[in-house]
Amino acid sequence: MPDDAGIVDTLSYQEMPDLSIxxxxxxxxxxxxxxxxxxxxxxxxxYNYFVLPLKLYQEVAAEIPAGIGVLIYRPFDKDMLATATEAPVTPGYLTVARPPRRQELQVPASQLTTRFIASQAREVNKAKQMETGLKQYGTDRLYQELKKRHQHYDVYDPEANFYDQFIEDTQSAAVTALQTEVDALSLELHDLQQRLRED
Structure with missing residues (x-):
């Protein structure tokens, strides 16, 4: 996209019956x-839209340019969720508060296609990262992420802190590993002593 066109938050396309996009x-x-x-x-x-929470739309409705549509996000009602027979796959739904007016593309369609493909590739990479978990991140990166969470440290409830859980798990794993090694060495020593006695 040209620099003066900004970055689209979300982009979608639909193939029409006449094969136009x-x-x-x-x-x-x-x-x-x-x-x-x-x-x-x-x-x-x-077609272009703002996607807004209802309260924000009510506050800024007069500032939205003519021709721009508005989609309102509405979270599902908790009481309705409690009686739902199937769990929803999203936390809410969108409704059209104001329809957009059609305009000519402001950039070449080829640029939109390129951006669309690039964004799909990013989503695939994100999905792969979710699947592989933290294995792909280096120690430095993980340490930086841990430091970001330091501000949420609760001195009054250490058991609820990720840091303390991590240290406890790490120490426990280290003790278990060392104990396993000691047990293996003790068994090996016992075998050697047994052989010496037999000789």
């Missing part, structure tokens, strides 16, 4: 300060 761009905003951010809005598709 329809592009939709979505800007996700959660807070009022996020909505008023200086970041470039990437409304470059045929």
């Amino acid at each position: 329809e592009w939709r761009c979505y800007e996700l905003k959660v807070t009022k300060s996020d909505f008023h951010s200086k970041a470039k809005l990437s409304f470059v598709g045929h």
Whole structure:
């Protein structure tokens, strides 16, 4: 995407009956300060939307440019969830609060296609990382992540702290490994002493 077009939060496309491609761009905003951010809005598709919580939409509705649609996120009601016969696969749903107006693409379709493919590749990599877990991360990276969590350390409830759990598990594993080694050496020593006696 050209630098002056910004970065699209979410991009989707649909092949129409005449085989043309329809592009939709979505800007996700959660807070009022996020909505008023200086970041470039990437409304470059045929149809463009803000995706907002209901409360934020009510606060900023008058500031949304003409032609831009709005999708409202609504979390599932807890009482409704309690009576659901099947567990939902998402934490909520989206409704169209304001439909968008069609416009011509603001960038070449080839650039949108390239970005779309790149984003799919990123998602595949994320899925692979989730599958392999932490094995792919170096010790330095893991240490940096642990340091970030230090601010949540609870001195009054050490058992709830990841640090303490990690140290305890590590020490326990080390003791177990050392004990296994000592047992193996003791058995080997016993065998050697037995052979000496027999000789």
